[in-house]
Amino acid sequence: MKQELLSRYAKLIAVTGGGIVPGQSVIIRAGLDQPEFALMLAEECYRAGAREVELDWEYRPFDALANKYESVDTLGAVKPWQLARLRHRADTLPVMLYLESADPDGLAGIDQAKRAEAMRRRWAVTKPISDEMENRYQWCIAAVPGVEWARRVFPGLADEDAVERLWEAILRCSRAYEGDPAENWAKHNAFLSDRCAKLNAMGLVKLEYKSANGTDLAVGLIPEALFLGGAELNPVNGAVYNPNIPSEEVYITPRAGEAEGMVYATRPLAYRGQLIENFWIRFEGGRAVDCGAEKNEEALRALIAMDEGSAMLGECALVPYMSPIRESGLMFYNTLFDENAACHLALGRGYSSNIRDYADYTLDELRAMGVNDSMVHEDFMIGSADLSVTGVTAGGKRIPIFTGGGWAF
Secondary structure (H helix, E strand, O other), X not given: OOHHHHHHHHHHHHHHHOOOOOOOEEEEEEEOOOHHHHHHHHHHHHHOOOOEEEEEEEOHXXXXXXXXXXXHXXXXXXXXXXXXXXHHHHHHOOEEEEEEOOOOOOOOOOOHHHHHHHHHHHHHHHHHHHHHHOXXXXXXXXXXXXXXXXXXXXXXXXXXXXXXXXXXXXXHHOOOOOOOHHHHHHHHHHHHHHHHHHHHOOOEEEEEEEOOOOOEEEEEEOOOEOOEOOOEEOOOOOOEEOOEOOXXXXXXXXXXXXXXXXXXXXXXXXXXXXXEEEEEEEEEOOEEEEEEEEEXXXXXXXXXXXXXXXXXXXXXXXXXXXXXXXXXXXXOOOHHHHHHHOOEEEEEOOOHHHEOOHHHOOHHHHHHHOOOOOOOEEEEEOOOOOOEEEEEEOOOOEEEEEEOXXXXX
């Protein structure tokens, strides 16, 4: 890929994505697939005024090996230095930049029960500090091609060709292939802001989803919740940042415990290194009470059972069926992209930043309003060409939001 395009993409992630304020620290979390781009991104962070840049490397085969040989006690332990590092990050609030590149099915076959239990033990220790950081720092998730990921998206191509094709797809979907990426995103954010303003003026208390594939679901909304999309504001320092590159969604935090009906996934879910395919979930009394999947049903059931909140919904996101990512014709097998090709829901933690004047409330007060609490937040795609979404107001008025998979207004 041309270095000029990659440089512009790196700058987009650092400046538009991370919204770096001069003097801030930055942490880049990346896989081993693209060290050259990680270095390029680090330089753009320094040019944007970063005081320091730290690299955290991840490697999925190593995680699989640890799961195989380490005990659950070892996997679930939080070492004193790890806790001290998290404490330091909560005190200094660095910008977090995440580069996704890993094999979407790279942890297939691991011991799910062991992994889930280890995650629960670590979360019990780290949650109080993580809660302190909520809504107080900037973060951005973006992507670079890994060889295994590229093979999955473009089977049959030579590795070099597959990586090049995936680079082009990532840049096009991220509005970084043609024109000025920053200007492209300014226009895109303005469009998303307009969608949110129209939705927030409707006073909705419920969303109803219907599709010919069997999806028939009603989800309750929190009266104080707002639809958001695109750029966000860090209330601590006033920085404007974009949490996801790419992003086509406008989303809202539903009320925990208010969901009834069936929903069928329309794209695979890449969940922590495993692909869950052709699955469905049934909700009663606001909770997922049953589910099924053609592939990796065990992982789906483990996700739903992670903690008290993982069986409830934490996000409802609206994405037109004919989004740029859908129009690419590609199945990315990566939630960052596939969630932006279709309307989606999320199991687990809700975003408290969706509540009007959220900074005026404690986290406990926000949770009491109905913002779901969980150690997980996993999006799964339900959008289809015939999906209809109807909004219901407190007075019972029914307003078409989506018809035929796209905006009704």
